[in-house]
Amino acid sequence: MIPDLLALRKFAELIARDAFGEDPDDPAGERVWRNSVLDAFEKGFAGRVKKPAEMIAKYIDQAMRKGQRSASDDEFNRLLNEALGLYRFTKDRDVFREFYIRALAKRLLLQKSASDDFEMNVLKILIERESLLCIYLHPSGIDRATDDKFFEKGHGMFSDLALSRDMIREWQNLPSHRDDKEPLNVMVLQHSNWPTYGLGQVILPKDMERSLSSFVRFYKSKHAQRKLDWAHSLGTVTLTARFDAGTKELSVSLYQAVVLLLFEDGGSMNFQDIKEATGIEDKELRRTLQSLALGRKRVLTKVPLSKDVDDTDVFEYNAKFTDKNRRLHINSIQQAETAEEAKQIAEHIEEDRTHALDAAIVRIMKARKRLGNNKLTEEVIIAVRAHFVPQPAQIKKQIESLIEREYITRSDGDRNTFEYVA
Template sequence: MLKKLKEKYDPEFGMGDHMFNDLALSRDLLYEHRSRLPEGSPQRNLSVMVLQRSHWPFASRKKDVDLPLWMQSALAAYVEFYKSKHQGRKLDWDHSIGTATLKSRFSSATKDLTVSLYQAVVLLLFNESVELGYKQIMEATRMDEGELKRTLQSLACANKKVLRKQPVGKDVNETDVFYFNSEFTDPRAKVHINSIQAKETPEESTRTQSHIDSDRKHYLDAAIVRIMKAKKELTYEQLKTQTIEAVKNHFVPEVSVIKLRIAGLVEQEYLRRDEHDMNRYIYVA
């Protein structure tokens, strides 16, 4: 798979090696961790992926959620096992990308609900209470306000309403009260409940575009250097055409950006202009 990605889409897809390596190592670690647990232990249901932050596009979170004590105990046991294998390393849990399967008993039937970890934490509160106000849920989970509102909205206001709320409405307010919807029905035994994603702010959009532009500049630089190393010298038009061809499966660059990247590489002394033809570039070994 990695070979195909490199050949057809991105010759620089080296990061994929690290990502797939993380996944393989995580599976091996999880298998060993489970093998050390007693048969029938609930902790055998825990699934953990240990991913190096430098290789994955996940931002660190300033605030997360308070998990139930039995979940915290399962995570603590895994941390203890992990540190016995890798001393000096630190695990930072990111619950925002976690998932869970809950067995939920409704009046009509028992269903397996596949939900986000945030949704699971909220739903589990209703094992202990018939009704909960928004502020009570906030206090119990200590979730980010925006995240909590989106989570409750997905459970009580979307198509699959496993919670009911008063007053009825599409939005979640601080005065709302929530109830477990025992009358929920679905033809499937396994029900997936979608999360509601946060809308990207203008600042986040600008930051994302900045990262994309930066990555593309490095990608263009690498492509131009590879071409010139192979060809030794080319005219500007030849180099421009071959650069576009080299990166077309990745993105379509603007000609003005290619021109700037060539000028930057001349300044960094990867290339130089021909003394007799300023429109011809020569590779500097």
């Protein structure tokens, strides 16, 4: 969708340049044309609620993961600018922010981003454009707490990672860790700066557990009152694997690594034994075994060979595995997880919208004390339209909810007029 929209916009600009570029006597004609193009884009975006905003965020995510490749810095920045130029047309800016911030978090945590400099540049562009949008939409200076929170999160992520790098360097330079052959790298993140992730249960191998405990003691010596929760579902490991055809370096998830290390001395294990040995949740373990035994890079074999993992299946290390590359990345199978995550994002967006409507209604009623239904609906739309454009039915639902919670009440003489409850 996004490449096609960018191509269409370029085509419209070429028409404008060819038609009016050499005609200084017809600036009005050029202005009419350009305004018509802008109106067409706005109407097109409005016709597909939420989806364009989501697609812009995902397009930028793909660009950041691929990197600039043969493009120069200026060319890559121009590509990002063009994609972000479509942001102005969507009314679902909260949807864009939610998908963008989650994708940014994954890129940073999994070290899949092309460049921190480009990431910071995108945040800078968004801040500038969001400021212009809010000046246009909110000339009276209505509260911008939601935008500020979004950009604080973005900068907070980079700050957390920078502090983590300094801390892990200090820990690794301790005499007891200088000669570690299998170094541990830890990212210490503040909950407020990052999306919520499942912590994930897993029984770590003794060497991993020993390193983790050592880091916890080091961290507690500096921050005794803080609590560390481990998001093992985000962990990654690099393993050296020996096959008949030679040695390979495998880049895998923590769950995949814990499973593979069970076969360090060969042998075979059934599903139930693996589950007991690793402590990984049933659904997650089945996905992990699928990725190792049924994906493109089958470093485990499964008997019987079928597309699903059953309780009675038996797994064995695939010593005959071959691949032309020495360094391999084994993807986790995440189709079901992605669908689940999309559902969580949709629920989170709706929850945030509910809170935003509640806050806007209460703030307006507190200032006005008494308002009719139509006027209140109009003012609420104006108050939140920098983030999304609510439907009257959504506003009505929240008005009824606030009446039930006794924030506002209906006027005795007119059910379509509301009064603020002090």
